[in-house]
Amino acid sequence: MTAPHVIARHDAESSAQSSWWTSVNPIARLGAAFAIALCLVLTIDWVSAATALALELALLPFLGIRPAQFWRRTWPVWLAAPLTGLTIVLYGETSGRVWFEFLFARVSDGSISLGVATMLRVLAIALPSVVLFIGVDTTRLADGLAQIVRLPARFVLGALAGLRLVGLLVEDWRSLELARRARGVGDTGRLRRLAGQAFSLLVIAIRRGSRLATAMEARAFGSSKERSWARPSTLGSRDVTVMLLGFLVGILSIASSLLAGTWNFIAS
Amino acid sequence: MTTQSIRPTRSLRWRVVDIVVASVIGVACGVLFVVWNVADNVIGDPLKALLPGLQGLSHGMWLIAGVLTAIIIRKPGAALYGELLAAVVSAVVGNQWGWLTLVSGLTQGLGAELVFAIFAYANFRLIPALLAGAASGLTMAITDLVLWYAGAGATFSTVYTIASIVGGVLLAGLLAWLLAKALARTGVLDRFAAGREVKAAV
Numbered sequence: 001m002t003a004p005h006v007i008a009r010h011d012a013e014s015s016a017q018s019s020w021w022t023s024v025n026p027i028a029r030l031g032a033a034f035a036i037a038l039c040l041v042l043t044i045d046w047v048s049a050a051t052a053l054a055l056e057l058a059l060l061p062f063l064g065i066r067p068a069q070f071w072r073r074t075w076p077v078w079l080a081a082p083l084t085g086l087t088i089v090l091y092g093e094t095s096g097r098v099w100f101e102f103l104f105a106r107v108s109d110g111s112i113s114l115g116v117a118t119m120l121r122v123l124a125i126a127l128p129s130v131v132l133f134i135g136v137d138t139t140r141l142a143d144g145l146a147q148i149v150r151l152p153a154r155f156v157l158g159a160l161a162g163l164r165l166v167g168l169l170v171e172d173w174r175s176l177e178l179a180r181r182a183r184g185v186g187d188t189g190r191l192r193r194l195a196g197q198a199f200s201l202l203v204i205a206i207r208r209g210s211r212l213a214t215a216m217e218a219r220a221f222g223s224s225k226e227r228s229w230a231r232p233s234t235l236g237s238r239d240v241t242v243m244l245l246g247f248l249v250g251i252l253s254i255a256s257s258l259l260a261g262t263w264n265f266i267a268s
Numbered sequence: 269m270t271t272q273s274i275r276p277t278r279s280l281r282w283r284v285v286d287i288v289v290a291s292v293i294g295v296a297c298g299v300l301f302v303v304w305n306v307a308d309n310v311i312g313d314p315l316k317a318l319l320p321g322l323q324g325l326s327h328g329m330w331l332i333a334g335v336l337t338a339i340i341i342r343k344p345g346a347a348l349y350g351e352l353l354a355a356v357v358s359a360v361v362g363n364q365w366g367w368l369t370l371v372s373g374l375t376q377g378l379g380a381e382l383v384f385a386i387f388a389y390a391n392f393r394l395i396p397a398l399l400a401g402a403a404s405g406l407t408m409a410i411t412d413l414v415l416w417y418a419g420a421g422a423t424f425s426t427v428y429t430i431a432s433i434v435g436g437v438l439l440a441g442l443l444a445w446l447l448a449k450a451l452a453r454t455g456v457l458d459r460f461a462a463g464r465e466v467k468a469a470v
Contacts, residue, residue, distance in 0.1 A: 033367035037415075046420040076310060076364035081363040082315035084416055091320050104320040104423050114419030129366030141356075154287055156369055159353050162291025163360075166299070176369060199450065202296055206456045209292035213285035222284040250346035 019186035021063050022135065028239035029132040029143035032246025036128050039175065039250025040121060045264045046113070049120035055249045056128050065134060073134050077126045085119030092118075117264075128246070136267070138163055145235040153227050161212060165205065172204050173197070278461075280389060282343050285459055290341045290359060294350040294454030295354025297333035298357025304329050305363045319418075320429025323426030330372075331404040334380035337442035338400065339392040340451070340462045345385060347400065351377030372411055381441075392462065400440035 040052055062071075089111050096109025139160065146156040153212070176197050257263045308326050316323040337350025350414060355373025363369060380400040387396045409432035413425055420428070457463025 012318075029403060030367055031457070034371075037368055037371070041418075042403035043321075073362055080313060080364050082307065083313050086317045086415065087424070088419045090318065090320075091421055092419045093421045095433060103456045104427075105318075106421075111419075111421070118417075121418070125415065126368065129368045130362075130364065131366070133362075133366040136360070138356075153283075154282070155349060158284075159294070159349075160285035161288060162295040162353065165292060165297060169296075169299075198300075199447075200295075201418070202447075203451065203454050203456050205292045205296055206289055206451065209289045210285055210456075210459055213283075216288065217284045222287070226271050240275055266414060 023238070024242050025144055025233060025239045026136045026141040027148045027233070028235060028242045029136065031243040033099070033129045033132045035246040036250045037125050039247075039254050040125050042266065043254065043257055043264050044114065044117050044121060044266055045257050045262040046120050046196040047116040047260040047262040049117060049124040051256040052124040052253040053120060053127070054251055055252060056124065056131075059245065059249070060131065063131065065131065069134065070131070072239060074127060074130050077123065077130055079124040079220045081126070084122050087115075088103060088118040089115030093185055128249075139231070140233065143229065143231050147229060147233040154222050157221070161216065162209070165208060165212070167202060168208065169205055172200055176183040176200055176204075277392045278390070280344055280346075282341075286343055286346075287414050289460070290337050290343075290346055290349055291353060293337050293340060294333055294353030295357055295460070297336065297350065298354035298361075299333070301330055301354055301358040302361045302363070307357060309364065321424045321429075322431050323429030324405070324412075324428045324433075326439075327408060327412075327432055328401070328405060330435070330438030331376050331380070331401060331408060331436045331440035332444050332447075334377045334404055335397055335400045335440045336447060338380060338384050339397050339444060339448045340457060340460060341410040342389065342392050342461055344385070346388055347382065347404075348374070348377035351404075368376035368415065372408065373416070375407045375411045376404045379403040379405070387398065394442075394445050397445040398437050401436040401438070401441025401444070403436075404440055405432040405434070408432050 036056075040048060089107055090105040092111035092114040094106050094110055096105060098108045099112075099160065100107040142156050142160040145151045146153045180193070180197065191250045252264075308329070312323075312326065316326075331351070333354035334347035334351030338347035340346075341350075352370065352373040355369045355376075359366060359369040365372065378434075380403055381402045382394070383396055383400040406429065409429040411422060412432075413428065417424065417428065448457075449466065450465045451457055452466035455463070455467070458467070
């Protein structure tokens with residue numbers, strides 16, 4: 001959870017991936033993940049979810065993600081999907097034969113099939129969303145958000161500056177711990193100590209942020225002059241391909257469920 | 269109360285210090301989310317899968333970034349910015365939602381933002397904070413019901429929505445308000461109206 005650890009892991013992730021994939025703009029990955037989600041979110045049926053999942057797993061090897069890394073990042077999804085399915089089996093819309101009833105829970109033919117569809121749907125939506133995020137570099141993401149998505153540059157760069165403080169905060173956390181030990185406070189009551197120490201850390205962080213703001217302003221950050229970019233961020237043909245593939249996965253899933261007649265719009 | 273006549277006029281433009289401190293708050297909340305992601309989801313999920321929607325209560329913790337940023341910074345867009353940035357941090361460290369964390373951050377932030385906009389960005393006291401937490405809970409519930417619980421029956425949807433709103437009021441609204449007050453008392457918010465207000469009252 002500590003920042004140096006996160007950053008180190010981040011670097012390891014980037015270097016572990018095949019070179020063409022690391023060069024894909026984070027905005028293209030965002031576009032692909034959103035395209036898949038946008039299509040799949042419209043319907044809840046097992047055909048569209050299974051089709052999407054199959055296509056995604058077929059495309060996965062091309063990203064060059066090592067299996068160990070894949071499982072380390074996606075295991076919460078594999079855990080959450082059947083549990084969400086279970087929730088729907090218990091509390092999904094009832095139809096057909098009712099098998100079991102307890103308080104609010106009602107397991108029926110309809111809720112079981114919805115539960116299965118939910119499990120596949122969660123996997124089909126969340127897996128690409130998580131996998132496409134593996135190894136995203138925050139600096140490149142910020143560059144893309146400001147230059148391609150055209151979010152206000154002051155905010156994007158301010159956010160990036162805030163993210164960079166995380167490393168310092170970890171050091172602050174250690175000093176706070178040492179200081180508290182030296183003063184002989186907080187040796188008992190672990191939760192209470194954690195809460196107090198977290199608050200102190202927030203105070204330090206805001207104080208540092210205020211100082212950082214002065215320093216940034218002194219270097220003309222936030223002036224009305226037009227900004228130039230040290231790291232240009234553009235979308236190339238490779239990036240467009242990635243986004244189109246994401247869109248294709250979504251469209252093919254919708255088409256498959258329409259063809260199979262299982263299309264089930266969520267609002268109906 | 270005599271100081272009211274020399275009260276500076278309110279500006280809705282973001283200063284650099286507003287942006288940077290909002291970023292710091294957003295990032296700090298993001299780190300809190302990361303801890304909550306593990307504690308609430310990975311540990312709590314197996315149990316919560318059996319609940320008829322009450323899991324929304326604890327999800328309120330994910331809404332604190334928007335309300336806290338808004339009541340400290342007091343600028344248009346602060347709730348949206350804080351919540352979205354916290355979502356980015358949560359996704360960067362690695363969670364079970366990836367890019368879709370940003371969608372959640374966006375809708376949750378918009379919910380809180382809407383309430384402060386209705387108050388014309390002129391009132392950041394307890395009541396708007398609680399309402400912002402509630403609105404944020406509502407938008408979170410809608411997003412979750414569409415993205416993850418699409419097949420849920422009416423009972424689950426209703427319970428989940430109400431639980432999310434209650435969770436938002438308590439864990440986001442009330443907690444953020446208490447936190448902002450405590451921060452103001454330390455003097456660290458002296459460059460913000462939120463901090464000067466408390467000092468003036470003493």
